[in-house]
Amino acid sequence: MKKRIVLIGNGMTGYKFCEKFAASPLVKDYELLVFGEEFHPAYDRVHLTSYYTGTIPEELLLAPAGWYAEHGIELRTHERITSVDREAKTISSAKELTYHYDILVLATGSSAFVPPIEGIEKEGVFVYRTFDDIDQIKKYIPRAQKAAVIGGGLLGLEAAKAVLDDGLPTSIVEFAPRLMPRQLDPQGAEILKSKLEEFNLEVLLNKSTEKIVGNGSIEGLKFTDGSQLDADLLVISAGIRPRDELAKQAGLEVHQRGGIVVNSKMETADPCIFAIGECVVVHNMVWGLVAPCYEMAEVLVKNIGGGSAEFLGFDLSSKLKLIGTDVASFGDALSSEIGMKTIVYENKARGVYKRLNLSADGKYLLGGILVGEAEEYNMLKQVVNNKMVLPENPEDFILGARGGEGGAGISVGDLPDSAIICSCENISKGQILNAIEKDGCEAVPLIKKCTKAGTGCGGCMPMLDDLLTHYMKSQGREVRKTICEHFDYTRQELYDLIKVNEIKSFPDLIKAHGKGSGCEICKPVTASLLASIWNEVIVKHDTIQDTNDRFLANIQQRGVYSVVPRIPGGEITPDKLIVIGQVAKKYDLYTKITGGQRIDLFGARVDQLPSIWEELIDAGFESGHAYGKSLRTVKSCVGSTWCRYGMDDSVSFAVEVENRYKGLRSPHKLKGGVSGCVRECAEAKSKDFGIIATDKGWNLFVCGNGGANPRHADLLASDLDKETCVKYLDRFLMFYIKTAGPLVRTAKWLSELEGGLGYLKDVIVKDSLGIGEKLEMEMEELISHYQCEWTTVVRNPEMRAKFRHFVNSDQIDENIKYVPMRGQKIPAKA
Amino acid sequence: METQIVTAVKEWIKAAAIENFPENGGAAVLINGEQIAVFNFTNEGRWYATQNRCPHKGEMAISRGLTGDADGHPKVACPFHKRSFSLEDGKCLTDEQYQLKTYPVKVEDGFVFIGIE
Incomplete structure (x- = not known):
């Protein structure tokens, strides 16, 4: 009989454990039973804001609900586990059911940290963490006039943007003297602040909230400096708290600031119990990003299978788009190393700030910050992680090379094969090149499908594109979005050709700039371009139109x-x-x-x-x-x-x-x-x-x-x-x-x-x-040049004559038949 | 011009005068109660004919499709769901299970004739 692994937690880390389990030899010896507290199976919490803006939950699921059963995994969602009995090796759920385990994995994640502020229980105060939280905010929005968000970190800014887009004037309240204090230095944070203010987000710094005022529901915030802020909706995003209550109840060691203590093999003191993800403290810290948590899941699957893998810490570089502004920090971003040298570029007019931290001898890049523009992020991160020796003018990384290749002369081609391109899935350059070369993945979506690179946060997508382009170039080939086999041009290039050369018809265009007879792709594209450039009556070009445009219906x-x-x-x-x-x-x-x-x-x-x-x-x-x-x-x-x-x-x-x-x-x-x-x-x-x-x-x-x-x-x-x-x-x-x-x-x-x-x-x-x-x-x-094209047609006998089914007969198409429905007619099936 | 296989043609039926057909495009004709799509490749000086009924959904619409070529071979794309058919042998280029019947075409004295077996 198979032994049973019980996994508590069906968040992103829990799902990753399931995925790695299903692909491992463990499936032969173990059955896996998974508990999730939420109604939906594991979803992509990193992109929670897209749920806010309307993406349906099903699209954010990490795997369809049926995936688990297909892989022999039993998933029980909407069932919270309330206690662990280590003696009996059982767990009990809120549904008063008890389950036996041989191995217990805690992936209980974290919850939003809610500071103990007076009045925090008032109506209209929310956190921003789950589908449920967002449903509640959405429901409350029509009653609200003005929003506030406590917390100027990553998630707080996302939440602020979401409620702002719902039409509420919004203020961000941050305790620290700057935004994103963990990722940015004062200069970078100042640039970000001015960017946010352009979007009509009010930013209040150095504000410690003393009290939430209001009668039953929130009406405003009172700060310790005596000032006040009106708000009838508040989102709290003041950090996360590891969910360690189960571990605590079970008598396992938890950190004084929260978090289940595990060693680098993800082991607790109980040989049958392991913990992974945001709920743990390992190497003396909580790892609040998805990539290290995924790594922990992978380490644990290996170890249960008899391996001795270790979680050795993780690169906490991150890049994100906040309210249309790129913000990235990588390596040792806020370095205080002795002798460290910095290169700084700041352009307040354009809202750009870039900082590179160099080692004392100037040979290596330690880390840096990019605000406003972060195209160089992927490459700079690689330079740090692979300890590559810097070129002569490292400032070219952030200033752009003057008169040579971009990126200070280092390109994807220079990276070692071991360089990790996708850190969410831990995919190296070598693995990606292998997929392109051996498996013929000559398009980014194919690479994604084949290697899983780019399926996490998606941040490495530009690099996948660069790698593919670089590979194709090395083979003397090219990746271009040309229209079709008849035109070796992009739509934008054709637009210019038609305009500059005053081309007025498809035969003229294909004769001058294309080859062959054209096709169902380039003909309508040309028709659309001719119309967008000259705005003549499209019936003149009837045979290059898609059928709807050909018959104007x-x-x-x-x-x-x-x-x-x-x-x-x-x-x-x-x-x-x-x-x-x-x-x-x-x-x-x-x-x-x-x-x-x-x-x-x-x-x-x-x-x-x-x-x-x-x-x-x-x-x-x-x-x-x-x-x-x-x-x-x-x-x-x-x-x-x-x-x-x-x-x-x-x-x-x-x-x-x-x-x-x-x-x-x-x-x-x-x-x-x-x-x-x-x-x-x-x-x-x-x-x-x-x-x-x-x-x-x-x-x-x-x-x-x-x-x-x-x-x-x-x-x-x-x-x-x-x-x-x-x-x-x-x-x-x-x-x-x-x-x-x-x-x-x-x-x-x-x-x-x-x-x-x-x-x-x-x-x-x-x-x-x-x-x-x-x-x-x-x-x-x-x-x-606008004219109603139907008016033109009905007043022109020659154009009118084009509207007939047969050119040699006035008979009507006998194939058209109707059947009645609710007092009208509909077409009969063919 | 391609050599048309004319041996099997029993009868050439006059369809319509050339000017009734759009340049570089298609139109339907009714021949002995049958709907036939005729394609005029004006630039190349060639004509093709196929059944007008699309084999996918049974719509009488092939004649309204966009014409063109794939690798130099003439084709038409059905306006309904964009399946492409070779005009040389009627084979569907995107889905093997579909096939169009083709007809020989000739042009004489300003008229288009369709060959019926």
Whole structure:
């Protein structure tokens, strides 16, 4: 009979133990029973904020719920273990069940540390640690006007950004004289502070909270210096506390400041009990990052199997993006070594701070700090960890080489094969090269799948890309995102070629710059580019359009089309509603209200399209471009004209913006929204651009979307007047149109944009590239060429003639059949 | 121009005048009650014809697909789910289980003719 390992804790460390267990020989001799206290199986707590912004729990799970059973592991979630009986070798749960163990592994993790402040029990005070915590904050937000976050560390800043994005003015309260005191020095912290303040986050330093005031629920904070802060929602993020209560109850040694004491083999004093993760103290400290905890899990699996592996400490370098600002510290970041030399670069105007700590002899890099820009992070970390001898001008690392290769002359090629590239999964350069070379993983997603590198925090992804590029180059090959086999250019390069050479058709383009006959990829890309550059009627290029654009309608089951007239802002008169009804009735069309606040008419044969549109156009409608990679709708809420909560007239602004950009062709579809207040009934933050009224003007959000991977839009600029808002929108949309890859929506484009949101703000708001005016002019030019393409078609007999099923017969397609449903018709199955 | 296999053709049926077909694109014709997709590769001076029905979902839509080439071989991509078919032998290039019937095409006196077996 197999012996039983009981694992208490199904967090990230617990899951890693399961994963390593399932892949080890232990499965032959042991069964594994796992307990989790939370409702969901182990999830990616590092990316908890993405749950806040809307990612569903299932996507954050480290393994699907079924994974455990498939690997012979029994997982019992939502069952808290309350006691351990070491004599009997049993544990008992809150469900009053008792289980036997042969080996007990404690991976109980940590909880948020809540300081004993008077009034902390008041309603409206939260921590930021689990799905549950976030659900509770979300529920409370609509009641709140102003938020505060206690704790200016990593998690506190994330929490602050999350509530700020929910529309609450937010203050960060830090006890220390600077932000992120464990990672940053005073200068770096000051730069970070000014960055945060740009985002309207208030930062209060040197503040010790004495009391939380309020009657039942929180109304504010009182500090020991006598000052006060109004807040009706408080998130506490003042560090973590190891969960050692079970160990304590079982009589195991715990550290005086908390944490189960284990040796480097993860052993407690009881030979049958081990502990790993954030709940332990090893080498006299708690290791609060995921990578060392993963390492502990791996060490323990080896040791249970009879090995003698040891956890020898871990590199605590970290890099993260806080509110659009890169912050990294690596090696000995706050070094105080005697004789240590520093190289410092500071640019307050751009919000950049970089510091390198060099050994006394100047030969080695000990560590450093990067704020504002951290592209060099991965390489610098490698230089520290591999004790590489520094080049002659180490300052080139942070200043950029002058007239040579970047990175002070050290590139991924110089790293030893043993260099750990992915520290979460402990994957070396050699293993990655092996995957590329032997297993043919010639794309980053393949490398990820094959080696698991990059599946943790994702921080090593740029390095994986560099390694692949370096390898390909060494083979005389290249990795480029060219369009397809017919064009050796990227979309952006084609954009420039078409514009500069004034190319007006696909045959001209492929003759001059491509080869072959083209295909279903490069033809629509070219069609989109021609439309984005010249804005001519797209029917001129009908055979290079995807079928929706070729027939200016959305193809549906049975090859029939749907018709969507534009209803700007979702506002429509009764007379126009009647016309839609009459047309639908006359042509027997199925009607449905769309998600974009308009009306879709389904079931039109291709030959009926021109006459249907003629009737709609005569009644004052225009094409809704529902078929195009172009502006769809600008959704609006009721706004201040009718709504008692409205701060401003969202409908008028939505109508204005939709009419401005109607017909604008882009790399992918574009959706917008305008809400009249923070209640956000127009769901503008799930759009490519969203505008939300404040008491001082309009907040402009960009790069959100719904769909398969929902993403909330980011705040680009706040409290704008209408003219400035439209100006920034012009710039933003034109910049996107010019630089995005084919079929890349704004959200994905931003995630791939080097420099991210900070860079986008620089370009759009600060005009750092000096192209603002040019972008505005290009947009004006496009807008001036707008015409309703359906109006053009119905008034032009030659274009109208293209809308028929057979070119040699007026017969209709007999394949189209319908069946009734709820008083309308739907297509019959083929 | 490719040599068309004409031996099996029983009858050439006049489909329509050349100008009825879009340049560098496709259109459907009705021949003896059958829907046939005809493709005009204007730049290359070639014509192809296949069944109009997509073998994947049974939609009458192949003629509305985008034409082009893969490695120099002519093809069409179905507008519904983007499966690509060779216009030389009708084989699906992305999913082996699907196959289009192809027809010989000839052009005479400004008219397009389809060869029926």
